[in-house]
Amino acid sequence: MQKFDAFLDLLTMLASDFRMGGLFILLVMAAVSDWRFYRIPNWLTFGGMAFAVIYGTFAARMPMSGALNALGGLGTGLVIMLPFYVLGIMGAGDVKLMAMVGAFLGPYQTLQAILFTCIAGGFAAIVVAIHRRRLVHMLCNVKDAAQGIVVSGIAGIRPTGTIDTRQSIGKLPYGICICVGTIAQVLAHQLGFV
Numbered sequence: 001m002q003k004f005d006a007f008l009d010l011l012t013m014l015a016s017d018f019r020m021g022g023l024f025i026l027l028v029m030a031a032v033s034d035w036r037f038y039r040i041p042n043w044l045t046f047g048g049m050a051f052a053v054i055y056g057t058f059a060a061r062m063p064m065s066g067a068l069n070a071l072g073g074l075g076t077g078l079v080i081m082l083p084f085y086v087l088g089i090m091g092a093g094d095v096k097l098m099a100m101v102g103a104f105l106g107p108y109q110t111l112q113a114i115l116f117t118c119i120a121g122g123f124a125a126i127v128v129a130i131h132r133r134r135l136v137h138m139l140c141n142v143k144d145a146a147q148g149i150v151v152s153g154i155a156g157i158r159p160t161g162t163i164d165t166r167q168s169i170g171k172l173p174y175g176i177c178i179c180v181g182t183i184a185q186v187l188a189h190q191l192g193f194v
Contacts (some may be wrong), residue, residue: 013190019055020186022048023104027179030097034175040093045100049074052103069106076110077102094174101182109185112194117181124177132170 060066077098102110129138
């Protein structure tokens with residue numbers, strides 16, 4: 001009975017909370033754009049960030065705490081995902097999309113959304129590797145990257161910060177993973193699983 005009540009609460013939240021409805025719409029738009037063009041438009045991410053900060057500020061009981069929550073989430077998403085862009089693992093649009101998600105969710109829930117996104121990304125990478133018949137190659141890349149990190153840490157050598165694209169198994173539209181992971185996290189949070 002509690003799960004049914006949680007499900008009704010979820011439906012109520014989706015119907016009444018413009019912020020979450022807006023987030024879901026923006027995520028689906030970003031996923032479709034990334035799937036079709038391997039690009040997430042700036043107007044979508046920056047517009048979503050602006051909407052989330054403004055809405056978070058004025059919808060909160062205390063506008064300053066609402067603004068700080070939105071900006072803290074934006075910063076959390078940006079800071080955690082930025083190293084992946086620097087290493088060449090993901091594109092700038094993916095980083096901006098996760099920062100936008102953070103502006104909607106706040107810092108704590110953004111950390112969870114990033115975890116869910118990484119899980120979705122791992123599953124997607126495996127599916128793509130199997131589809132392209134490159135699973136063994138992908139696993140060798142993961143092993144080499146992990147060894148490089150460990151050896152660099154032990155030896156005190158700074159990693160080069162780039163990945164050889166010839167060793168890649170191909171592009172993955174990570175905006176889809178951000179969409180799936182974030183929506184899964186919001187639903188799990190609303191249903192009381194996290």
